[in-house]
Amino acid sequence: MTKFKAAIIGGGHIAEQNHIPALKTLSDRVEIIAICGRDLEKTKLLTAKYGIPHAFDQPDEMYAAAAPDIIINATANNLHYPFTIQALNNNCHVLCEKPPALHADQAREMADLASSKNKVLAYNFQLRQTPEYALLSRLKQEGQLGQIYHIKAHFLRRRGIPGWGNFTNKEIQGGGALMDLGVHVLDLALGLLDYPIPAKVLANTYDYIGKKGGKGLMGTWDPATFEVEDACFAHLSFADNASIMLSAAFALNTKLEKSVNLEVFGTRGGATLHPPALYTDMGDELTDMHFNHLEETDIQLKNTMAFLDACEGKPSNICQAEEGAILQGIVERIYNSADKGGRE
Structure with a gap:
């Protein structure tokens, strides 16, 4: 070859x-x-x-x-x-x-x-290549979740505004926490729903902490040049009545310094990305199944392998152009809704 x-x-x-x-x-x-x-x-x-x-x-x-x-x-x-x-x-x-x-x-x-x-x-x-997301995808394919009707997706930092690079420059970055962090978990959530286009998007963004300035986990940032959102919260509704609640934050007054997770709710079972677990019932008994020994992997290496597979015409789970266009359309609708004070 x-x-x-x-x-x-x-x-x-x-x-x-x-x-x-x-x-x-x-x-x-x-x-x-x-x-x-x-x-x-x-x-x-x-x-x-x-x-x-x-x-x-x-x-x-x-x-x-x-x-x-x-x-x-x-x-x-x-x-x-x-x-x-x-x-x-x-x-x-x-x-x-x-x-x-x-x-x-x-x-x-x-x-x-x-x-x-x-x-x-x-x-x-x-993040598509993590063993935890592979597990969620497998649970879906096996029918253990049933019909997925709601997903809570978040990527949050307590004080994680980058104090270096162009992360707070709107002209270069296009946005803040949503563009840098939220798109990762939005991609995962959309993938579990087979990448539909929302019927409605409602969102709010905030910059209260960013505009105050300070020092956090990723250095000191200048409030005078902080031009993006430090937090974004959105609700996406789809034609089949499924929904996604998306939360992304560079800086938020929350317990953990960093948290990345999906909570998936289906008609037969629910699941979380972290910890990797399935929540269901068997014989009217509530049942939790935890998967504690997932094999670690180099996710960048796997994503590059998936890209090469696609280039060779092989099956691949990489995010390709059409899904990217759908995602960017949703991101734009989130920002437009936020600009209108949470309306579409």
Whole structure:
């Protein structure tokens, strides 16, 4: 089998800590041939460190000289759309960091272009690859949950506003806790419902703690430059009467420093992501089943494997273009509802 030739756009922390190790581990299937970054000298140091042949600071030059098959888009949120469009127009498959884009129409254009080019466009929602989520998916497939009618999904930090990077810059990030954290658990919840489009979306966002400034688990942030929401709460209703309650927060006065969870409620049983457990009844007796020995896994590696499977035309559970477009449409509706004070 011919190896894919992969290039990474964006030479920052995510590329070095997540994507390069995963691609290197899968060297029998893919070869990293180039990195394209804003600072050419830093990019050259990165390519030299990992034995990658080419460094560029101009994507056009990279496509002409290196001719990659795959692009890993590890740029800031506001660059997901332009660099993904460029990659697809250069006939590359694309694995893009989350969220898909800043706006729903951009994500839709990206999905339509990928379809017209017959290329895979996928998004790096790694939590799909956790053993806990695999368990929930299996319980659903086995019918042990019955019809799922409500999911509570949350990704919360008590004081976790990033004091570095662009996380509080709305122009670059597009939003705050929802864009950075909430999209992960929203993707998981939608996946358990087979990714429907909501009939109604109602939401509220807040910035009380962010606007006060302070120091938390991820450094000190400046209230004068805090432009995004520190908390978001949304209710999604679907045509079949199913619903999702979504909560995302950089900073919230809650008990735990960090909490990521799904609570799933079905007609035959309920389940939680953490702890991984099934709650049901047998013979009119309440029954709890706990799954305490799930095998640990490298979720970035598994997500990259799933991406390569999709590129090879194999079955894959990775978040692909159409689901990304649906998710971005929901995110936009959440923000629009919040702007209207919780109305749609």
